[in-house]
Amino acid sequence: MALRVYNTLTRTKEPFQTVAPGKVGMYVCGPTVYSNSHIGHMVGPVIFDTVKRYLAYLGYKVSWVVNITDVDDKLIVQAQKDGTTVKDLAERVTADYLDCLKALNVTGIDHMPRATEHIGDIIAINQGLIDKGFAYASGGDVYFDVSKADSYGKLSHRDPEELQAGARIEPSSLKRNPGDFALWKASKPGEPSWESPWGPGRPGWHIECSAMSLKILGQHFDIHGGGLDLVFPHHENELVQSESFTGVPFASYWMHNGLLTREGRKISKSDPDTIVLMADLLGEYEPDAIRLLLLSSHYRRPIDYGPTRLAEIARSLQTFHHAFDRFEELTGERFDALEAPTRRHDREGDESAEVKEHRRGFLDAMDDDFNTGGAVGELFEIVRILNRTAAGLTPDSPSHELIEYRAGMTALKELSNLLGLFGKLPDKKQAGGDALTGDLMSLLIELRARLRKEKHYALADEIRNRLTGLGVVLEDGPEGTRWRVEPKR
Template identity: 40%
Template sequence: MSIHIYNTLSRAKEEFIPLEPGKVKMYVCGPTVYDYIHIGNARPVIIFDVVRRHLEASGLAVEYVVNFTDVDDKLIRKAEQLGVTVPEVADKYIAAFKEDIASLGVREASLNPRVTDHITEIITFIEGLVEAGYAYPSEGDVYFRTTKFEEYGKLSHQNLEELQFGIRIEVGDRKENPQDFVLWKGAKPGEIQWDSPWGAGRPGWHIECSAMARKYLGDTLDIHGGGHDLQFPHHECEVAQSEALTGHPLSRYWMHNGYIHINNEKMSKSLGNGITVNELVKRVKAEALRYFMLSTHYRSPLNFTDDILVQAEKSVLRIANSYNNAKHRLSTLAGVKVDGVPANAAITEDVADAADAGHLGLAQGLEQLDLRLDQIKAQFHDKMSDDFNTPDAITALFDLVSETNQYVSRPEVTAAGLGKLITLFDEMDAVLGLLPGVSSSASASESSTDFMDEEIDGLILERTEARASKNWARADEIRDLLTERGIVLEDTPQGIRWRRK
């Protein structure tokens, strides 16, 4: 099955063809580690985690590199405020970043290179640009000549005259042109610094990613990703300096995720509306936050509100309940004969074996289930392969939830059928990551602790939906489940209420 990606460079969807068959070289710009990451940072972290997961689920080996910018004006200011060194600031927030992404169910990258470990490579890169005439030293700084690189602006689709309004023009006359950007900054008194052919100093922001991406992934990447705000100037400058030095395209495909707004306002420090991940996961399930991020296409803007998060929590709870109900029902069949076939054998026996044994009803039921699950699986993979359309992929997941809820209430349920449902849940969740954590707490059969309030609300909502669809067996099963756990349901004029015994 082919995968198509919207390429920012061409402004079109293109079939994804890796440079080397079966392998993907993927670089995503990581955080500047001077503070805790906020939900705006969390969006690309989650999005590209899912991109990587889908590529791997499609049989591709992914080398996934995410850098840490551990030297920068922001780190220098933070170190001065705290009275510590820049490396100490970086170490603290790198550790915090890893804790935050782990709490979000995000897998660590294949590699997390730090800028300060690659000063030699950065200097060598700049020397090559100076030698080729694309860069020039000026009073301890080194700048890139944007006018010499004729394709400057091709990623953001702007010309030099338009771009000059987006470039931070520094005071002074060190630059030949206002559009030129810095590759090496001369040291200021008391700042962290390294020796170079142009004097003591430190790297500019853009050159760092070019040097590290080249070292670990070569001259041409398959995918380069990041937030929409990095498209210009950061990625535009990366393109210019990398392609000027190597003569090869920096990346075959460019991916950029959209902005996040807070209550319909752009998130910014000046508005004081930023929310850090480590604060958010204390009051919201990580799976709900992932669901929120994935419920809108990655290229579209995303609006964050408390109400939307509440709905996201209900959605992931519904998914977890369905999954755990299937596992619970399967556990009740363990060691029990199903239509004359032992349950533990039925999980692995195919329909033909069951039919040969004379169990035609079981065979026909499994054939019908197989057909429906094949449709859901195909829908899921088609949507994920269409520029990682996670909203529609989640729709396919809810089709599986509905199919599971109907199946577990049937009197002729089999271990083989339940096993197929659970397997597809696991396969789809390996890409989306919406089950871990929730499933461990939402299963009544596997936990001796009380249900959390939101889990009870989710089960009651599912029971209401079952009654509305006249699925009386499922509605009764949920009521019995809650009763076993000491939850009493009461019908009132205002709706169903519950209390603990």
């Protein structure tokens, strides 16, 4: 199966074809940095990070841009509230954003341009649009004249007439048509401002994305992504101004991810309960749980989350962690140290037929518009197969059996990598501390083994229970007792 991608422009899944052979340019709208990230800000990055991983796996050379909008009304208001400057606020919030991306293993971003670094480009587009008759200056502002672009509305599939009718008309408006939008805004005293042919001012909301995408990815690139809520007006406006400016098609594929709700409620600044900062969430749940939550259904569907849901996901993650521990016991290798293929290959390795089948299932799901939900299901199938195999193995099993088992694990590594999962596993044995902890645990386990041998079960069980209370889990198996520190839930 070949990759197909749902395109908001055409409202269909289309075969994926790039502008330039073997290369993909991808632009995703990043945050306006006026307040620290909540989980909603992470949906796009995690999804498109996964998209990039898969495209790279298919052999494309991907250039991924996520912008930082660091000048905007909201920043101005917030900076005033905080008694700081727009610049300092933007820097602080951007740093938080980067921390969150790193925690969630979003590693694929190639460029992170700031709007304020592209003022010159923005002014040039303004001028170009005025020269071509698509925009006009009015009282120090510059507006895009939507009546001049007959394709306006093609992304959000809206009738330009109705957009006009429904638009808010401000009494003091300098607009010719109610639907016109600002490309450049005259600045008031005290606001960040730049010199321009129309006087001191700052960029409008949509223009910075056009400037940065055209600059870095060129006039016609492959994928433009963002949240579903950005389709209109942001992307519609970005699209019309870009194509009006360049005269060529802008992005080939528009991909929009679904939005997140918290326990059924829309995440919104006016409903403070719904806002949970990423920094807090990361203190409570392992990053893989958050990443898996976001990838456990199809990216275009809305996702609801809450403590119950996250705990459930974290629980299901344990299956993998246990399997990785078992793998280490049997082979002496750590799962996260396995070298797995980073390119798609249809020659198959030494893994079992069953693993091969689910590996194919995983890739088929990804080919179908990045169906990560279906792919995750295949991952669970594979881990079950490997656990079944492991149950019949010892470190001294015949080498062909261990080779097949290891090949299955390698396939699991290859696939989970595509989802950005299990990249950095906690070092179980050392999670509780240093070598001394290990020695103490060995001592405790040895003494307990003696108790068990002498059938002092009450005391042996008390030791185990009290360790559980400390977050240390003991498991008695045929080959002895193993221990591990349970990750936070």
